Amino acid sequence: MSTASRVQLFATCLGDLICPDAVADAETLLRDSGFDVEFPGGQVCCGQPAFNAGHHGAARRVARTFAASFSRAAPVVVPSGSCATMLTRYLPELLGCEPFDVWELSAFLDRHDARVAASNAGRTLAYHDSCHLLRELGVSEQPRRLLERSGATLRPLERPDLCCGFGGTFSVRQPEVSVAMADDKLASAGDAEALVTADPGCLLQLRGRRERRGEGPRVVHLATALARGVA
Amino acid sequence: MTDLAQPERRFREVARGALGRQGTQAALAAATGRLREARLSAWADLPDAEELRERAHRIRMRAIDDLDRYLDEFEHAAVAAGATVHRAATAAEARELVVGICRDAGAQLVAKSKSMATEEIALNDGLEQAGIRAVETDLGEYILQLAGEHPVHIIAPAIEKTASQVAELLRGVDGIDVRPELEDLTATARRQLRQVFLDADVGVTGVNFGIAETGSICLVTNEGNGRLVSSLPRVHVALMGIERVVPRLEDLPVLLKLLARSGTGQRLTTYTTLITGPRRPGETDGPEQLHIVLLDNGRSGLRRGRYREMLACIRCGACLNVCPVYRRAGGGAYGPVYSGPMGAVLAPLLVGLERAPALPHASSLCGACTDSCPVKIPLHELLLDLRRDLVSEGVASRAERLGFWLWSWAWSSPRGYRASTGLARLGQRFGRLAGPGRAWSAGRELPRLAPRRFRDRR
Numbered sequence: 001m002s003t004a005s006r007v008q009l010f011a012t013c014l015g016d017l018i019c020p021d022a023v024a025d026a027e028t029l030l031r032d033s034g035f036d037v038e039f040p041g042g043q044v045c046c047g048q049p050a051f052n053a054g055h056h057g058a059a060r061r062v063a064r065t066f067a068a069s070f071s072r073a074a075p076v077v078v079p080s081g082s083c084a085t086m087l088t089r090y091l092p093e094l095l096g097c098e099p100f101d102v103w104e105l106s107a108f109l110d111r112h113d114a115r116v117a118a119s120n121a122g123r124t125l126a127y128h129d130s131c132h133l134l135r136e137l138g139v140s141e142q143p144r145r146l147l148e149r150s151g152a153t154l155r156p157l158e159r160p161d162l163c164c165g166f167g168g169t170f171s172v173r174q175p176e177v178s179v180a181m182a183d184d185k186l187a188s189a190g191d192a193e194a195l196v197t198a199d200p201g202c203l204l205q206l207r208g209r210r211e212r213r214g215e216g217p218r219v220v221h222l223a224t225a226l227a228r229g230v231a
Numbered sequence: 232m233t234d235l236a237q238p239e240r241r242f243r244e245v246a247r248g249a250l251g252r253q254g255t256q257a258a259l260a261a262a263t264g265r266l267r268e269a270r271l272s273a274w275a276d277l278p279d280a281e282e283l284r285e286r287a288h289r290i291r292m293r294a295i296d297d298l299d300r301y302l303d304e305f306e307h308a309a310v311a312a313g314a315t316v317h318r319a320a321t322a323a324e325a326r327e328l329v330v331g332i333c334r335d336a337g338a339q340l341v342a343k344s345k346s347m348a349t350e351e352i353a354l355n356d357g358l359e360q361a362g363i364r365a366v367e368t369d370l371g372e373y374i375l376q377l378a379g380e381h382p383v384h385i386i387a388p389a390i391e392k393t394a395s396q397v398a399e400l401l402r403g404v405d406g407i408d409v410r411p412e413l414e415d416l417t418a419t420a421r422r423q424l425r426q427v428f429l430d431a432d433v434g435v436t437g438v439n440f441g442i443a444e445t446g447s448i449c450l451v452t453n454e455g456n457g458r459l460v461s462s463l464p465r466v467h468v469a470l471m472g473i474e475r476v477v478p479r480l481e482d483l484p485v486l487l488k489l490l491a492r493s494g495t496g497q498r499l500t501t502y503t504t505l506i507t508g509p510r511r512p513g514e515t516d517g518p519e520q521l522h523i524v525l526l527d528n529g530r531s532g533l534r535r536g537r538y539r540e541m542l543a544c545i546r547c548g549a550c551l552n553v554c555p556v557y558r559r560a561g562g563g564a565y566g567p568v569y570s571g572p573m574g575a576v577l578a579p580l581l582v583g584l585e586r587a588p589a590l591p592h593a594s595s596l597c598g599a600c601t602d603s604c605p606v607k608i609p610l611h612e613l614l615l616d617l618r619r620d621l622v623s624e625g626v627a628s629r630a631e632r633l634g635f636w637l638w639s640w641a642w643s644s645p646r647g648y649r650a651s652t653g654l655a656r657l658g659q660r661f662g663r664l665a666g667p668g669r670a671w672s673a674g675r676e677l678p679r680l681a682p683r684r685f686r687d688r689r
Contacts, residue, residue, distance in 0.1 A: 011685045013642075017652055018678045020685035039689055044648045050635050052596060054618030054627065058639035065643065131597035163555045167595025172667040174593065176247050179674035180559040181595070208675030 006036045006074045007108075010066070012083045013045035014200035022200070022221035026079040026105050029227050033114040042069035047094070048086040052168045056094065063091050072100055079105040079223050081133025081199045089136055104133060106198055106222055110142035119229030121151030126192035126217065128185060128206070130199035131163050143198050143222055150226055155192045159184075164197075166205035182209040186216040194230040198222040235351065235578045236586040237566045242593050249561035255391045259558055262390035266552040269496020270603070277492070287489050288607040290482045291543035294443075294474070298534055301443040301476045302525065308446025312508030314521040319352075325526045326357040329435065329468055332522050333363050336466045338432035344450070344457040345369035346437025347385055347546060348470045348526055350568045351581075354435065365435070366427045368456040370420050374400055383562025383570060386494045386548035391561060424456075434460035434518070438471035439545070440486060441523075444479045447507040448523065451490065451500035458504050467509070467518040473525050474542040486545060489605035493547035529581040537616055541576050543606045550600035550610055556593060565590065572600035572610045579617055585626050591617035656680045 007030055015023040030037045047063035050056075066087065070076055078084040084104040092099045103111070125147060133139045144154055165171065165181025172178075182205055189195045195217045197203055206219040220230045249255050274280050294301050306316045319325035329352075333341055341358055343349065343365055355376070358365040367376040371389035375382060377400040382388030389397075394411035401409050401419045409419045436457055440449040448469050450457045461467045477483060491497040510517035533542055551557050551571030562570035566587070569577050575594055579587040591614050594600075600610040621627045641651035662668035662677050671677060 013648075016685045017680050020681045020683065020688065023685040024688065039686070041686070042645050044642050044645055047639075050639060052615065052618070053631075053635065054591075054615070054620070054622040055632070055635040055639075056619055056622070058635040061639040061643045065645065065648075131595070131599075135598040135602060161553065161599055162558075163595045163597035163599070165555070165595060167597070169667075170592065170595045172670040173589075174243055174246065174556070174560070175670045175673055176243070176250055177556055177560045178595070180250055181555050182675070184555070184559075204678050205675070208671070208678060211676040212674060 005034060006038060008038050008040055008070055008074050008076045010043055010046075010070070010076050010078045010083065010087075011039070012078060012080045012200060014204065015079055019200055019203060019221055022203075022223045023079055025221070025227035026077070026223040029105070029109060029114060029116075029223060030077060033109065033112060038074070040069040040071075046083045046086045046091065048083060049168055051086060051090060051094065060094055063094055066091065067095055067097055070100055072098060074101070075108065076100050076102045077105055077108050078102060079198070079221065080201070081130045081137060081139065082201055085132040085136040104137060104139055104198065106143035106146055107137070107139045109226075110145055114146070116146055116149045116226055118151040119227070120147065120225065123152050123193050123230060124155050124191070125152040125225065125230060126155045126157055126189040126195045128157065128164060128189075128195055128197040128202060129160050130197055130202045133198055143196075146222075146226055147196060150229070152225075155190060157185075157188045159188060162188075164202045164205050166201045168201070171205060178205070179209060182206055186210060186213075189217040192217050194218045194220045194225070196220050196222050196225045196230070234353075235566055235568055235582045237578060237590055239589050241566075242560070242564045242589040245564040246560035249391075249564065250559060254393050255561060256559070258391050258393060259561055262384070262387060263552040263558050266387065266495065266548070270493055270549055270552065271496075273492040273496040273498065277488075283485060283489060284605055284607050287485050287605060288543065290477060290485060291545070291606050292540070294476050294478055295534060295539055295542045298473065298476065298531070301478055302473060304443040305441050305446055305476050306525075308444065309508070309523055310446070312446050313511065314446065314508050314523050317522060317524045318527070319524055320527050322352040322526075322528045325352045325470065325524055325528065326354055328524050329354055329470065330357045330361045330363070332466065332468055333358065333433045334361060336433050336520075338363055338466070340427065340431045341365040341433045341435055342427050342431035342460045342464060343367050343372070344434070344436045344452060344460040345372050345388070346435070346470060347382070347568060348437050348472050349435060350382060351528065352470070352526065354470070366424070366431075368424050368427060368454075368460055369452070370417065370454060373420055373424065377401070377403065381563070381567035384548060384551055385546050385569060385571070385573070428456075428459045428463050431460070431464045433466045433468060434462075434464040435468045435470065436461050438469050438475050438523070439490070440483060441471050441476045442480050442483060443476050445507055447480070447505050449483060449487075450504040450506065451487065451502065452504075453495070453497075453501045455502050458502050461504065461506060462517050465518055466520045466522070467506075468522045468524065469506075470524045470526055473527050473530050474544075490545050490547050493549040493603070493605040533580055538576070538580050538613060540608045541573075541580060541613060543608055544573055544577070545606055546573075547605060549603040549605060553599040553603045554594075555597060555599065556595060560593070565593065572614070573608075576610055576613045576617065584617065584621055584624060588621060588626050591621060652680065652684065
């Protein structure tokens with residue numbers, strides 16, 4: 001295989017620890033589309049939790065693990081919009097280093113006309129735009145296009161612009177407001193079979209709230225929805 | 232007394248209260264939703280919206296970059312037109328100045344039009360202490376004054392009040408029943424306020440923009456009260472934040488276009504008033520004296536640094552209406568004056584981070600505010616910078632700093648990461664007992680760490 005089709009997979013800390021199945025699904029999607037997927041073993045986390053809380057020293061210490069593990073010679077694919085934002089928008093300045101060629105998963109798959117199986121034929125799904133992916137990276141059409149190619153009918157959310165309420169440490173500094181925001185998001189999915197998101201952070205937030213309430217749509221990572229369907 | 236300071240826990244406490252009141256929640260969602268939609272449709276018919284935003288940003292930043300010069304120019308022109316210009320370094324100074332002018336005018340009654348700057352300096356309290364009655368004449372502000380409350384939205388101050396609450400408050404003024412219908416409510420307020428306009432000795436207004444070139448002040452209102460307050464009483468006092476200056480008259484249309492569209496979704500606010508000096512010899516109306524009080528109160532210190540763009544704010548309220556946090560927490564949580572994302576940035580800058588430490592964190596950093604801002608202030612990035620300052624200035628708690636330090640120490644190598652997350656898996660069922668895990672699990676299930684990390688499967 002040529003070097004052009006080599007990609008480096010960044011699992012992200014939440015992906016590695018909480019939803020490794022979604023990361024495995026991301027790897028499957030990349031392989032099925034003909035990419036040679038490499039998993040740099042020294043990877044840990046992009047440093048975003050500390051960076052967004054204002055702790056730049058701590059963020060720098062952790063972000064260095066990323067710079068030390070990944071190469072600039074091949075694209076880095078990330079199944080998380082907010083980590084991709086951290087890596088593209090903030091990490092080079094934080095570490096004083098050259099940027100990496102970072103892609104959020106759906107943007108990458110869409111760009112390369114990835115093969116998507118008809119895993120959601122006949123299903124009605126809702127897609128939740130994670131804020132960083134939508135506003136910082138400008139990725140909103142790509143995940144929707146991929147889901148439609150997987151056979152799903154997309155039910156538009158009434159207020160796609162509203163945040164799910166995660167926001168890193170915000171979720172525990174203002175837990176009541178954060179939970180109310182999750183309720184808004186879950187309610188807006190209406191009768192969709194599942195609410196799909198491209199960010200492990202949103203996934204954690206919305207899933208955690210849905211489990212507590214015992215009602216609402218299932219919340220599924222985009223990689224899983226594409227690789228195996230939402231069932 | 233009004234103070235922009237906001238103790239650490241207060242945001243959460245007030246927000247919790249707002250979340251518990253169904254009426255408040257419904258009113259917030261409806262009002263912000265309506266204003267947001269109005270803004271979106273008003274912007275949709277601007278062919279060159281993005282270019283206009285860029286222009287507005289440039290106009291505002293030109294004024295901020297050369298503030299001293301434009302303020303001098305403004306003062307010079309205003310004085311030449313017959314106005315008296317005063318400068319106040321602090322809120323207390325501004326309050327004393329305005330109260331002094333009212334006292335010198337022998338005022339017993341002061342009519343006010345809506346002004347966030349007068350809220351910032353707690354003018355009503357100052358006037359009350361001096362034995363002078365002040366009456367708010369903006370409908371929303373009037374309602375709040377009757378209720379003894381502070382504004383919760385910078386352009387729609389009473390959005391959390393329902394029609395029946397308003398009817399009750401208005402009935403309290405003269406004992407006359409009023410139906411909780413929009414027309415009846417406004418007609419009643421109009422009747423009650425009419426005599427105030429006629430009897431007031433001094434009219435107090437804010438200033439939307441001050442034009443350096445001509446020394447004019449521009450006021451926009453939708454109820455016409457600004458025009459009455461600035462023309463009927465013998466003395467007009469205008470309180471203007473020093474950052475409100477714009478270089479030239481030709482800059483004004485750009486800003487007015489964006490202000491009205493972003494605030495209420497109007498193409499132009501109903502009443503746009505340009506005032507240049509007091510009544511001139513031979514003129515039949517207008518005040519005998521016009522006093523313009525230039526308020527600094529922490530603003531000039533922001534001109535050169537990272538936060539200078541915040542001075543470009545034109546107080547349209549667009550960022551409040553799109554903010555998912557404001558929509559749920561309500562305006563009171565941010566403090567008594569400025570609220571929403573603009574308030575979360577501005578209040579700590581004006582009073583000092585240590586006196587408003589929760590505000591930079593009162594955001595999920597979703598960025599909707601930045602997207603909505605007509606003058607392109609990167610609000611969520613400024614919040615991010617304020618968070619950095621909280622840490623570097625030692626305002627963030629010792630426990631928080633220690634927590635992040637330990638975390639970063641463990642996660643600075645793959646080996647430390649493996650060891651710490653392995654330990655976390657063993658201890659995860661205790662996660663809900665204290666700290667962040669406890670806060671999380673009050674309303675959500677804690678995520679379970681997967682039995683095998685992704686890296687272990689390879």
